[in-house]
Amino acid sequence: MNDDSTDQNRPLHVAIIGAGSAAFAAAIQATKLGAKVSIIEADKRVGGTCVNVGCVPSKILIQAAKIAHETEQTAFPSIQIKSFDLNRSTLAKQIHQRVDELRVAKYENLLEDNPLIELIRGYAKFHNSNELHVELNEGGTLRLSPDKILIATGSRANIPPINGLDETPYWTSTEALFTETTPKSLIVIGASVVALEIAQAFLRLGSFVTLIARTTLLSNEDSAIGELLMATLQTEGMKVLTHSELESVCYINNQFKCTTTTGDELESEQILVATGRQANTHQLNLQAANVDTDHQGRIIVGNDLQTSQENVYAAGDCTQLPQFVYVAAAAGTRAGKNMVGGHAVLDLTTLPTVVFTDPQVATVGLTVKQAQEQGIPVISRKLDLEHVPRALANFNTTGFIQLVANESTEQLIGAQIVADVAGEMIQTAAIAVAQKMTITDLADTLFPYLTQVEGLKLCAQTFSQDVSQLSCCAG
Numbered sequence: 420m421n422d423d424s425t426d427q428n429r430p431l432h433v434a435i436i437g438a439g440s441a442a443f444a445a446a447i448q449a450t451k452l453g454a455k456v457s458i459i460e461a462d463k464r465v466g467g468t469c470v471n472v473g474c475v476p477s478k479i480l481i482q483a484a485k486i487a488h489e490t491e492q493t494a495f496p497s498i499q500i501k502s503f504d505l506n507r508s509t510l511a512k513q514i515h516q517r518v519d520e521l522r523v524a525k526y527e528n529l530l531e532d533n534p535l536i537e538l539i540r541g542y543a544k545f546h547n548s549n550e551l552h553v554e555l556n557e558g559g560t561l562r563l564s565p566d567k568i569l570i571a572t573g574s575r576a577n578i579p580p581i582n583g584l585d586e587t588p589y590w591t592s593t594e595a596l597f598t599e600t601t602p603k604s605l606i607v608i609g610a611s612v613v614a615l616e617i618a619q620a621f622l623r624l625g626s627f628v629t630l631i632a633r634t635t636l637l638s639n640e641d642s643a644i645g646e647l648l649m650a651t652l653q654t655e656g657m658k659v660l661t662h663s664e665l666e667s668v669c670y671i672n673n674q675f676k677c678t679t680t681t682g683d684e685l686e687s688e689q690i691l692v693a694t695g696r697q698a699n700t701h702q703l704n705l706q707a708a709n710v711d712t713d714h715q716g717r718i719i720v721g722n723d724l725q726t727s728q729e730n731v732y733a734a735g736d737c738t739q740l741p742q743f744v745y746v747a748a749a750a751g752t753r754a755g756k757n758m759v760g761g762h763a764v765l766d767l768t769t770l771p772t773v774v775f776t777d778p779q780v781a782t783v784g785l786t787v788k789q790a791q792e793q794g795i796p797v798i799s800r801k802l803d804l805e806h807v808p809r810a811l812a813n814f815n816t817t818g819f820i821q822l823v824a825n826e827s828t829e830q831l832i833g834a835q836i837v838a839d840v841a842g843e844m845i846q847t848a849a850i851a852v853a854q855k856m857t858i859t860d861l862a863d864t865l866f867p868y869l870t871q872v873e874g875l876k877l878c879a880q881t882f883s884q885d886v887s888q889l890s891c892c893a894g
């Protein structure tokens with residue numbers, strides 16, 4: 420089979436490999452600008468990681484676990500709630516249902532409503548930089564010679580080379596999110612976003628969880644964040660082994676038996692491997708297309724999302740860009756525009772991030788260390804949540820707000836927040852950073868009382884005043 424690429428009056432033809440968030444954002448943008456788009460998807464479902472096996476199901480699980488936790492550990496002893504009774508298969512069904520609804524609303528319906536987008540079900544590989552070969556799911560090979568190609572193939576769970584692991588029925592996040600049973604004991608390998616979010620959810624739903632961290636928790640962040648999170652998880656009952664790695668695993672009599680590099684011998688009913696995500700690029704035959712990758716197989720793109728090959732673009736988790744869905748979508752939109760002759764640039768200088776643990780961890784801009792490394796004269800303040808009226812009213816003062824500013828200009832250049840709703844607070848800080856607000860601008864802004872986000876204003880005020888001297892109505 421061949422597509423027709425000879426008619427000069429035809430619209431520009433864009434082929435997109437993958438049908439996830441980056442792909443859809445690009446397809447919508449490219450068709451708005453008049454292109455015809457072929458999306459090629461190997462999986463039986465469109466939508467990719469976020470809706471099917473990532474952001475959406477994980478946030479539902481985390482919310483369910485939070486409710487379970489609050490029945491057992493209320494901040495209000497005056498209200499005693501009976502302990503929870505978990506029906507895991509009903510929870511799994513509820514997760515599946517919301518995932519299916521969102522996939523239909525946000526992906527499948529878009530395909531039906533846009534006649535300029537065709538979906539090809541199959542696995543695409545490069546034949547050369549202009550030609551793709553698609554092994555169709557229904558059988559046969561389709562050869563496509565589009566004008567432009569976007570690689571949006573996402574990522575998969577990274578599985579470290581641990582002795583014996585491959586012979587065991589270990590979980591990745593996908594199995595963990597949709598399990599219909601709660602293991603009595605769970606070993607979680609990893610200490611970054613996905614590992615921590617799912618580990619805490621399982622702990623709260625009744626598993627005894629042991630977390631194994633190669634170094635510390637969230638080791639790329641300011642060390643105070645990982646320390647506070649570790650203390651909180653330990654208080655909730657998690658066993659946390661830091662500076663440790665799994666050395667070998669075997670599965671005997673429905674039990675995982677493991678040894679660690681630090682000499683621990685552990686047993687559990689299940690293991691979750693959550694040690695990062697690897698770009699899906701190894702089977703694309705990228706060499707044939709002269710598309711360069713880094714040593715981890717991630718596609719190298721410029722801020723216009725073009726690869727080393729002029730007619731080939733890439734966006735999302737398969738690139739070196741940070742692995743967040745809103746980054747994938749923003750990159751896809753810009754790639755969609757640029758493939759049709761635009762000049763859009765992806766600017767990640769103000770990138771807010773959220774880890775949906777409880778407390779949540781949210782950051783934007785630079786930490787003190789990063790600012791110092793860049794030679795920026797830096798000044799910072801850290802406000803514990805016990806100084807934030809809303810946190811006091813909630814009887815939940817675990818966490819802090821840290822603001823980082825340029826000492827010479829007073830301009831806000833970063834914020835790190837640990838708080839139950841840090842994810843809702845960080846966008847205010849992100850806007851302040853993006854708008855180049857000074858600490859004084861932030862301190863003088865009106866914030867409603869009592870909100871958690873008011874803590875940003877209070878923290879800004881501490882650059883010039885002692886927090887203990889502030890009235891709760893300090894305007």
Ligand SMILES: Cc1cc2nc3c(=O)[nH]c(=O)nc-3n(C[C@H](O)[C@H](O)[C@H](O)COP(=O)(O)OP(=O)(O)OC[C@H]3O[C@@H](n4cnc5c(N)ncnc54)[C@H](O)[C@@H]3O)c2cc1C
Pocket residue numbers: 436437438439440441442459460461462465466467468469470472473474475477478541542543544571572573574592613699702703734735736737742743744745747775
């Ligand atoms: C458990 C978990 C929780 C997460 N939570 C969040 C969150 O809360 N917030 C957030 O911002 N991000 C979150 N993420 C990250 C987010 O899901 C990803 O960054 C995002 O989905 C990446 O989108 P993408 O378009 O790059 O790739 P994907 O959505 O993965 O899409 C890639 C598609 O390409 C297809 N494909 C691959 N190779 C081929 C081929 N050769 N031919 C045809 N098709 C192919 C795949 O089948 C897939 O459908 C989470 C991830 C996980 C795993």
